[in-house]
Amino acid sequence: DECGALREWQKTAPHATAICSLVSKLVSVDDVVAERPARALEDGEVLLTGRYRFKFLQTPHVPHAWDAGHLFEETRGILLCSDLFHQDGDVEPVTTRDIIGRFRKTLIDYQQGPFANYLPYTTKTEQFLNRLAALRPNVIAPMHGSTYLGDGESAICDLAQVMRELLA
DSSP states (O other), X not given: OTTTTHHHHHHHSTTOOOEEEHHHXXXXXXXXXXXXXXXXXXXXXXXXXXXXXXXXXXXXXXXXXXXXXXXXXXXXXXXXXXXXXXXXXXXXXXXXXXXXXXXXXXXXXXXXXXXXXSSOOOTTHHHHHHHHHTTOOSEEEOSSSOEEESOHHHHHHHHHHHHHHHHO
8 A cells, every 4th residue: 555565575576667657656656665766657558467458547636646547457357446436444355236335435434534535526537537437347446445346337437426426
């Protein structure tokens, strides 16, 4: 989470290179958390690993800061989406059920306490969410909460509605 163990990972895998957005590379990864320089991915760039195709999408402030981005594994339709769909509590690792209700509850709880506005809603939020929905993922893998198997396009559209309702 937030690159905290990157140095240790790089020591364990001495030939591995961290990837991130250009902004992340410039403001934190290279000079704060990395053992060696990261590789910045351009918006829309595809990273080939041999077996998988990861497309990088820059999404400033979606979900957090100006360096935000998402990876979409094109081969299997998996969206690695950071704190989008954040769910608190002891949840199952994988679900086919609705994760929007849990996200809504987490967002409402956060808005009533010291974590209010941790997910910004800007004039670009809807545009970035529409771009993610257009990928039509069938797996949504958030950092905090259950991985969702199902109609990712609809789930992202529903998430956009909740964000608009609670944050705009």
